[in-house]
Amino acid sequence: MSLALPCPVIPYRNYRRKNEPRTASTRLRYVGMGKTKDQLIDEILVMDCQSGRVKAMEVLVSRWQKRLWRYAYRLTGDSGAAWDVTQESWLSIIRGIRRLNDPARFKAWVYRIVTNKVNDWIRKSKALPRCEAGTIDQEQTVQEQVRSDSTSDLHIIMRRLPAQHRTILSLYHLEGLGIAEVARVLQIPTGTVKSRLHKARRQLKKLWQECVEN
Numbered sequence: 745m746s747l748a749l750p751c752p753v754i755p756y757r758n759y760r761r762k763n764e765p766r767t768a769s770t771r772l773r774y775v776g777m778g779k780t781k782d783q784l785i786d787e788i789l790v791m792d793c794q795s796g797r798v799k800a801m802e803v804l805v806s807r808w809q810k811r812l813w814r815y816a817y818r819l820t821g822d823s824g825a826a827w828d829v830t831q832e833s834w835l836s837i838i839r840g841i842r843r844l845n846d847p848a849r850f851k852a853w854v855y856r857i858v859t860n861k862v863n864d865w866i867r868k869s870k871a872l873p874r875c876e877a878g879t880i881d882q883e884q885t886v887q888e889q890v891r892s893d894s895t896s897d898l899h900i901i902m903r904r905l906p907a908q909h910r911t912i913l914s915l916y917h918l919e920g921l922g923i924a925e926v927a928r929v930l931q932i933p934t935g936t937v938k939s940r941l942h943k944a945r946r947q948l949k950k951l952w953q954e955c956v957e958n
Contacts, residue, residue, distance in 0.1 A: 783848070790847040801841075805834065811919070812858050818914045819862045821903045825869075829861045836861070852928040855919065859911060859929060866907055901951045909944035916941055 786807070792800030812833060817826035836857050844853055902910050915926045916937075927934045 783851075786850055787847040790841065790844065790850045793841050794844070794847075801838065808854065809834075812854065815855065815914060815919055816858055816862055818899065818902065818918065819859075819907065819910055820865060825865055829858060829865055833858045833861050849928065852921065852925045855915060855921065855925075856929040856931070859915075862911075863907070897955060898952075901948065901955055904951055905944065905947060908940065909947055912937065912940045913944050913948060 786804070789800045789804045789807075793804060809830065813826050813830045816829040816833075817823060820826050820829065833854070837854055840857075844850060902913065905913070912926065912930070915921045915929055916923075921929065923934050923937050926937045930937070932940075
């Protein structure tokens with residue numbers, strides 16, 4: 745699909761008047777330039793969802809379901825828990841999407857929801873996630889689902905990190921969020937994001953070296 749955007753482009757959130765209908769024929773010219781195709785499609789789908797279009801939500805789910813599950817699995821280390829977290833997250837997304845003022849922040853917004861749900865799961869489980877012994881078949885299935893990631897060793901090592909470090913490394917390096925987006929997800933200053941990333945990388949490097957030496 746080729747999307748031709750006229751220039752100049754006025755950011756949608758600054759242009760729309762109160763109660764102005766968000767129709768497909770007009771919304772494209774209000775979306776900002778400098779975005780990837782996927783970002784543009786997501787923003788249009790979000791605006792359609794906010795207008796009550798059920799089909800748009802179905803498409804949004806199909807686009808984001810796998811990556812949100814994969815993120816939840818990285819943080820929990822538990823396939824079943826990751827599915828539960830993902831489904832609970834979608835309930836919150838569906839209920840709250842109309843209150844999302846800026847569709848451009850959808851990505852950071854959904855990752856914040858999943859992160860919060862994971863934190864709830866960790867608190868309820870009263871233990872850091874770990875790889876259970878005796879679940880080889882399940883683990884092989886999971887590895888098939890995340891085969892596009894780097895190596896299984898990396899995932900195992902990351903599960904040994906504190907939840908805070910595991911989260912920030914996943915968001916920045918594996919999910920591809922920028923510093924500002926990670927800051928919005930975790931609701932912390934950008935300087936704190938950089939500091940936590942530095943500490944998390946150091947600890948990951950140490951664990952990796954221990955793994956290689958052993």
